[in-house]
Amino acid sequence: MIKLYFWPTxxxxxxxxxxxxxxxxxxxxxxxxGKGEQFGEDFLRVSPxxxxxxxxxxxGPGGRLFPLFESVAIMMYLAEKSGFRFMPEKMGARYQVxxxxxxxxxxMAPALGQAHHFREYSKEKIPYAIDRFTSEAxxxxxxxxxxxxxxxxxxxxxxxxxxxxxxWLRSHKFQGQNLDDxxxxxxxxxxxxxxxxxxxGLAVLKxxxxxxxxxxxxxxxxxxxxxxxxxxxxxxxxQQ
Numbered sequence: 001m002i003k004l005y006f007w008p009t010x011x012x013x014x015x016x017x018x019x020x021x022x023x024x025x026x027x028x029x030x031x032x033x034g035k036g037e038q039f040g041e042d043f044l045r046v047s048p049x050x051x052x053x054x055x056x057x058x059x060g061p062g063g064r065l066f067p068l069f070e071s072v073a074i075m076m077y078l079a080e081k082s083g084f085r086f087m088p089e090k091m092g093a094r095y096q097v098x099x100x101x102x103x104x105x106x107x108m109a110p111a112l113g114q115a116h117h118f119r120e121y122s123k124e125k126i127p128y129a130i131d132r133f134t135s136e137a138x139x140x141x142x143x144x145x146x147x148x149x150x151x152x153x154x155x156x157x158x159x160x161x162x163x164x165x166x167x168w169l170r171s172h173k174f175q176g177q178n179l180d181d182x183x184x185x186x187x188x189x190x191x192x193x194x195x196x197x198x199x200x201g202l203a204v205l206k207x208x209x210x211x212x213x214x215x216x217x218x219x220x221x222x223x224x225x226x227x228x229x230x231x232x233x234x235x236x237x238x239q240q
Contacts, residue, residue: 002026005054007033008205011071013167015053017201018075018160022082028204072105075160086159100154100161111136112168115175134176141177148184166192
């Protein structure tokens with residue numbers, strides 16, 4: 001049994017989608033990042049970087065409990081554990097998947113996240129930051145558009161690279177992007193969205209998330225973007 005430490009974020013959805021695609025039994029442990037539950041001692045023993053997602057596999061290597069954090073590592077582990085499903089066993093094909101998985105984690109996620117943050121969440125609207133990250137998001141969308149104009153899926157066949165990328169593009173409007181400008185991405189996006197396992201993965205904690213859609217403020221802001229997140233002592237001021 002896999003225990004999934006989860007909150008409804010793009011990185012969290014990567015793992016819930018993959019677990020549904022693999023058909024592996026799992027249970028969800030909600031980690032409410034707005035309430036600061038990611039800083040709890042029990043969770044930090046699994047994920048020392050205080051980020052979701054994380055997993056504990058009760059039947060890990062050697063039949064022992066196996067904790068694992070970082071979404072890319074989790075995806076590769078689960079794919080390999082399941083007989084190299086959605087990640088080919090042959091080295092050449094496998095590294096086609098890995099390079100695009102790395103592209104998503106190292107390039108797309110940071111830039112898209114910052115574009116979203118400075119456009120929607122930042123208390124101070126900083127034109128330079130908004131323009132910089134919106135422009136970089138557009139550049140990365142164009143890289144992906146070219147790739148998908150030549151391939152049905154990111155690494156050729158449907159893989160963990162697609163599962164990792166799709167959740168991050170669901171907020172394309174908040175990143176300053178319009179899918180109408182990227183016809184190949186739009187075609188791929190629709191194909192991934194229609195997969196039943198993807199829909200099930202996106203439904204995890206959906207009702208709880210729908211009750212918490214308002215922008216973070218106060219303690220939630222501090223936990224996500226402020227002193228609590230960065231390990232700084234609070235100045236005692238209000239967080240509005």
